[in-house]
Amino acid sequence: MxxxxxxxxxxxxxxxxxxxxxxxxxxxxxxxxxxxxxIHQGLFVVVGFFFTRKFKPAKNFHKYAVLIPARNEEAVITNLIKSIKRQDYPSELITTFVVADNCTDNTAKIARENGAICYERFNDAERTKGYALRFLFEKIEEDYGIDSFEGYFVFDSDNLLNRDYVSKMNDAFDAGEKIITSYRNTKNFDENWVASTYAIHWLRSIRFRHRTRSFFRLATNIQGTGFLFANELVKDGWKYTSLTEDRAFTADAVAHGYGITYQDEAMFYDEQPTNLRIAMRQRIRWSKGHILAFLESGWPLFKNIFVGNCFRDKEEKRKITKASFIEGIRHRVASFDVLSQLTPTxxxxxxxxxxxxxxxxxxxxxxxxxxxxxxxxxxxxxxxxxxxxxxxxxxxxxxxxxxxxxxxxxxxxxxxxxxxxxxxxxxxxxxxxxxxxxxxxxxxxxxxxxxxxxxxPVFDIFYRWSMYIALFAKVTWKPIPHTSKVTIEEIEN
Structure with a gap:
């Protein structure tokens, strides 16, 4: 035998x-x-060294809402709200909203004391940041109307804004851009080597992705925080509730024909994880969200490469002008580029x-x-x-x-x-x-x-292993603790 x-x-x-x-x-x-x-990445690196898109000073001041999803962020949220209030942009055109999401601390109380409009949400079964944003948009529609604000900023509670941040983003918005991301710097770059890997990653994204894509009028990617979008994108509410709502938002927006630009002159600061275990947990969540976003939006993006915007109605597709022809080429290239980012090769x-x-x-x-x-x-x-x-x-x-x-x-x-x-x-x-x-x-x-x-290089090694793990693991959303109490004034000085 x-x-x-x-x-x-x-x-x-x-x-x-x-x-x-x-x-x-x-x-x-x-x-x-x-x-x-x-195949195009080498070109992007070279172009990104020399060029990025520049925006002329805005002729109009637009009305914005600032959205802050927060879960037990009492240690840091005050400094963010203060950095928003000290903007050189007309204060009457900025309204700050906080959603205290399943909080067990004083986040809501502190947000209100600092002048923010705060809604509290308690639903531990739906835990992602996307669910918090969906709830917040529902409340804004109910109490103010989505159209009451021309654009919406999204920030994490640990962020800090340069004094001219909103003004610089308004320059891009006034130029007709519908989705804009910004320069992501780091509050705690030199706290330890774990934080430094994240800091370098965000700067690599700027040099290797955002600058070139904005220069060529393509679509770069949203990365969780520090971005602005027009109200038309949420006229039917916020629908991105996966583990990585930013990837889902990016892929869906580009699939529907939107460009995503980058404003190099608008800088904000972000706190990075310093604990290796927490960092790996976050990377696995990112990778799981990456895979899910590919499954959700990969096929529409692939179709768009060959047939143009597959979400346009047939009547609109029949109308071919010089402008629509050029836009069709731009959208096909943007769809290919975003699909190349989204595909977990x-x-x-x-x-x-x-x-x-x-x-x-x-x-x-x-x-x-x-x-x-x-x-x-x-x-x-x-x-x-x-x-x-x-x-x-x-x-x-x-x-x-x-x-x-x-x-x-x-x-x-x-x-x-x-x-x-x-x-x-x-x-x-x-x-x-x-x-x-x-x-x-x-x-x-x-x-x-x-x-x-x-x-x-450990950052990219973590990427590889997190992808392998995420393919088989059941991943749930867990908050990342923020403790840095540094203020924007301390950074500027």
Whole structure:
């Protein structure tokens, strides 16, 4: 019986190994196709170094509502509201709303004492920030009417605004933009290395994404806080209640034909997590929301690349003018770009590596053995350097279990070596950010900058692992604690 089982397993391994060459070709084609999504990223980095969109001073002052979803934020919400009240924009045109969401502290009381209009919500079954915003818009519609305000800002309770923040955002809004994001700086950049990875990430987004996309009039992405949108986007209320409402909002808005611009001159400050466990928990939630947003909006965005705005009515599609033709091209490119951000390419790439690059390759070696298989290979700068210093090493083994096991070990080694090479090279991104954003980054000692350049790749390593976990884990929303009591005046001084 045992021999029968062993013979059957041998036949299965040989059968699988016989299809390795064909599977590797298919894998290569799929990886190449997924690579198309990143074909424009190099251009974006170069353009973002030189250019971003500039806005002329506004001719009109528009009326805005500022929305602050808050859950047990009594430690920080006062400083945000004060930074809103000290804006150089006409105060009568800014109304601040707070939704105290399932709070067990004095958030609501403190918000009211500081002049905000505060609604309290108690529904622990619906816990995401999106549900809090939906509730707040329902209350605004009931008591004021959505159209009472031309635009809506969204901030987290730990944020702080530069004095000219609203004025600069108004410049972009007055230029006709419907969705605008802004410059996200960090309150606690140098508190520890965990906070620094987030700070560098937000600045990387500015340099590698926001600046170029705004310059080309495409659609950048909303990132949770520090953004403004026109009232027409919520005429039917707020509908984005997933784990990452910002990704859902971005994808849906672009699918419906909206652009999303970036105002480089409007700066606000954000508090970043300092605890590794909390940071990983947040990253898993982001990744789960990323996957859900792709499932919800990926298909409309894909269709838009080929047929234009699939949400327009047929009559409108028939009217072709020069302006509509140009807008159609812009929207197709924007849809492709947002889809490229939204597609979790790391998941199919990793799956293909496990199935083809690891399992089927090992089965192939069981049947065919190993002949001059290089130990250090993969084409990375790290492999080139190792081979130049140590010379090349190759392995030869006869067919059988030994060849299968060694091949599996070498395949894993290649995978780790490739990731290590990209992660070490990624340190240069942090160096670049510290150089180009030196005037806006908080001053800190050189040794700290060097440390943060070394630890920065951990952020992207967390991204990879959070994606793998989020694919299978049941993820729930949990609040991120905010404790920094720094004020905007302290930052300015």
């Amino acid at each position: 045992l021999q029968f089982f062993l013979n059957m397993m041998t036949d299965i391994i040989k059968f699988i190994g016989n299809f390795y060459d064909e599977a590797e070709i298919i894998r290569g084609v799929i990886v190449w196709a997924l690579g198309i999504f990143g 790391i998941i199919p790439k990793t799956f293909l590596w496990i199935v083809v690059g690891l399992f089927m390759y090992s089965c192939f070696a069981y049947t065919n053995g190993m002949e001059d298989i290089a130990v250090f290979t993969g084409g990375s700068w790290l492999v080139t350097g190792i081979n130049a210093v140590l010379g090349t090493f190759s392995v030869n083994l006869e067919p059988g279990l030994a060849a299968m096991g060694v091949t599996a070990a070498i395949a894993i080694f290649w995978f780790v070596l490739g990731k290590l090479a990209s992660d070490v090279a990624n340190m240069l991104t942090a160096v670049y950010i510290f150089i180009v954003e030196r005037k806006k980054i908080k001053k800190m000692k050189l040794w700290k900058k060097a440390l943060y350049c070394v630890t920065w």
